[in-house]
Amino acid sequence: MDRLDNLPGDQRFFERSGPFSLEQLVEAAGGDIHPAQSGKNVRFRGVAPLHVATAEDVSFLDNRRYLPLLEKTKAGVVILSPAFVDKLPAQTAGLVSKAPYLAWARVASLFHPAPPSKGSRHPSAYIGEGVEIGDDVEIGPFAVIENGAKIGNGSIISAHAFIGKSVEIGERCRIGSHVSVTHAKIGNRVSLYSGARIGQDGFGFAVGPQGFETVPQLGLVIIEDDVEIGANSTIDRGSMRDTFIGAGTRIDNLVQIGHNARLGKCCIVVSQAGVSGSTELGDFVTIAAQAGLIGHIKIGEKARIGAQCGVMSDVEAGADVIGSPAMPFREFFRNVATLRKLSRKSSG
Template structure:
């Protein structure tokens, strides 16, 4: 560590985050749609709570929460003044502590944290260094960062925040309330409302399409678009290719993590989740509420049924039924995968054991 000091003073470093409050417990309970339980001993701070903090470092004016059973042991020693917990942990809350009991404690936590640290709204204005083509239409209530490029015919709806160095390509449409991170590239795209794109994502470039010609590969024109429906979120450095003939579509409310690859003509339904470094090949369809875990890969031209869950590093080569849980490469039901692992381990132990036992050699 060579003498460097990185003592964490808790979340929400004021250099990076603004802060509202203080808030009284009942205000927090209302925001969280949770039940307020007073401390069994002591009182709640009359001046309210000032912020959120993890169990280990929270003080009497902080709100904390238990989100993961693994960390339950931290609860009994916390000095937090208010703790958000699931009903199962309500009687484990220390006596000095008030509690917000919720059947959805993570959601409750999220809302309380948002109350203390609200999103900063768009600051209307265009940085003087930005380049906006004369035929582009940018709503006056947008925040346009430094060195932004908005090309001919593009349309940016109200209340958008466009980060530094973003390129909004020719004809691209952005709905109201979008937040586009630094260095994002958008082309051939129609984007809904409240869409969030993190830095460095690439949306709308050529798909990977070529035919074998007499002198080498010949590029197949990629003539579709990317459609990002309302409330989609896209992670940093993720790539979404535009369609070749049909559109590539990310359904409303879906969330993609960092470094995800979406091939041309893929169609994701509503509220799908695609975790980091997963890849979905061209023309594959995900119905609604599908989850694809990290580093999983889906071959092209297949269909994943609604609410299916694709495990981490899974290699999916054929259709998956609605509601199925698959893992492994090639993909198989979770149960089968772990049974295979167990059986192989047993057989391998036996094989090496009997080899040892029988011959004295390995």
């Protein structure tokens, strides 16, 4: 069953457009791309990695490590950096870009666009009263949309999704299977993957004489345009203000975002990371996998938080930190080296 050497984009699982000419690829890629060597008027049928691509496939290279594969590839055309053009085999055309991965994303999306809304409502879905559903919305089996919710044009509400009372979802959103969304306003072109939980109560309680007493969580979750939120991630609604996810931000699987947190635009939060309540991220912040941020701190724009980092205080804009507690990358690795040296000396 190992498909390591099979072609990607199996047509039983993926829609496929095309074939496309070299000119159409160039147009899709946009930007500064240009052909190296003639395209021989071939029409391309799909994308594939260098080692399995055929003369009808488009392939890709941006890492020097895979140069040996380039020299042996049978791909019809390869998208690559200017630096590698002279390594193209004779029978293979090149599409040269200073941003080859971006060009690749666009060409691959030309062949395999995200499946559009089917525009139909499965009869088993439950739609409450006063729900506003735009044009061309797909609603899957056993989806539940509660009273007063709004779903924008072209959006997909997958099987078993739960959209709570008064929730607003913009246009061309993709709400995956088994997602639950309550107490939220969601922009356009937002993707929520399977099992994401948006808008449940934050973790808030006071200590009373008989035990903990719940503090009502009275804010919403605001998700701006073009956000993606991964499978089984959880984003709690705000307690007194809203939890906020800025436009273009990408959140991976199994991530926790606490109540009142505010993420800027185009942040990246990798899987199993956690952002505690009321913490604020500037724009373009990256949080690597399994990192954790305590509550009520500020992370400056473009800061990068390393994997498994434990952040206990504010981080300046543009800083690179790692370790638990967080420190600059250089300091962390210097500490590691110092301790190793002292430890060997001590036991030597």
